[in-house]
Amino acid sequence: MPRIKSLYYTVFLVLCLSIQVALADDLPIKITNVWISEAPPAVSPLAAYASLQNQSSYEMTLVAVSSPDFSNIEIHLSLVADGMARMEKQPAMTIPAEATIELSPGGYHLMLFNPGKQFVAGDKAMLVFTFADGSAVSIEASVMKRNTAHQHKHHHPE
Amino acid sequence: MDSLILGKLNLRQYKTHNDLRYNAGMIKQLSSSKFLIPLMIIIALLATGAGFYISLKQSQQNNQVPAIAGFYWPNTKQLHAFNSLDQNNQAFGLEQMQGKWSFVFFGYTHCPDICPVTMSVMADAYKTLAPTNDDLQIVFVTVDPERDTTEKLADYVAYFNDRFIGLGGTAEMVESLTKQLGIAYYLNKEDSSTNYMVDHSASIFIFDPKARMVAKLAPPHQASQITDEFTTIKTFINAQN
Ligand SMILES: [Cu+2]
Secondary structure (H helix, E strand, O other): OOOHHHHHHHHHHHHHHHHHHHHHHHOOEEEEEEEOOOOOOOOOOOEEEEEEOOOOOOEEEEEEEOOOOEEEEOOOOEEEOOOOEEEEEEEEEOOOOOOOEEEEOOEEEEEEEOOOOOOOOOOEEEHHHHHHOEEEEEEEEEEEEHHHHHHHOOOOOO | OOOHHHHHHHEEEEEEEOOOHHHHHHHHHHHHHOOOHHHHHHHHHHHHHHHHHHHHHHHHHOOOOOOOOEOOOOOOOEOOOOOOEEEOOOOEEEEHOOOEEEEEEEEEEOOOOEEEEEEHHHHHHHHHHHOOOOOOEEEEEEEOOOOOHHHHOOOOOOHHHOOHHHHHHEHHEEEEEHHHOOOOOEOOOOOOOOOOOEEEEEEEEEEEOOOOOEEOOOOOHHHHHHHHHHHHHHHHHHHHO
């Protein structure tokens, strides 16, 4: 009996993995340059950035991001108006057909609440991006130190 | 100037020669002539005039207010007494602002985007400026002292530069600084109990050694622009004394 159980379990795992891979391959959105900025010790939430390129001819809407390493993740937009900075939680983020949206410092970002540990440069965390059509893709994000070069050019770490 | 005058004389006297060798010969001839003394006087007068003109031009430049967006001159804002605590739990007030140039930024440590972006830009600017500006201090003031204890501030500012100062204390202490300067902020406490966000000023304020708020640099911030603007402002204000 235990042997059959573990066989089922293996089959289940293989199935899960293959679905995940298929999703990542078929997804018309290419998510690249995913990075989490290292924060001073004991400081949270963290911010994550990425580049979302919609290669399809229809719009795609990011509705959720989750991770086993954080209690919850929100899509935010940093705004400065009349010299005041604030962050606005976005219920979703739409990427128009054949367009690219950059999540970058001082603009759109992901807010990663309650990290399970102190993340330092070099660490990795898994982020799962879910879209309105039900598709999802999980991507490994690297933790990196901020440097002002990529903060201002809206470029991404090499 | 000399060659111009000599050239003119040359033309008048010799009409065709303007080769240097001939000019040299001409000076020899002139030295014994009646032209020498008036010529020396003219040169001396012109040199004096030029010197006067240059110094006038320089003093005009010193008095010309640099065209920097957010530079308050001459309407600076005098800072008055305030009491706060620094990251080492030491009293920090007006006295600690006097005799120093300060960059002051108001934020909160639970701010993951705008604040660390600004802090790292200030860290870059400080790295460039510190070797030639030992009277410069960088001050982060929390507008969320309830969550940002002085211990937390110590870790926070040291992450960007171990010479940065982090100010906090009680809400009243923070207000003793923000109210007199008209620094606005808003704690969105209705959002959630512990993960609330704070609306805060995104500008970097520059104070001079007389504790006057002399400039407000608006975002987006760039280290090179901050260093340039600070150097211009400091040079200008030092020249006014
Ligand atoms: Cu945010």
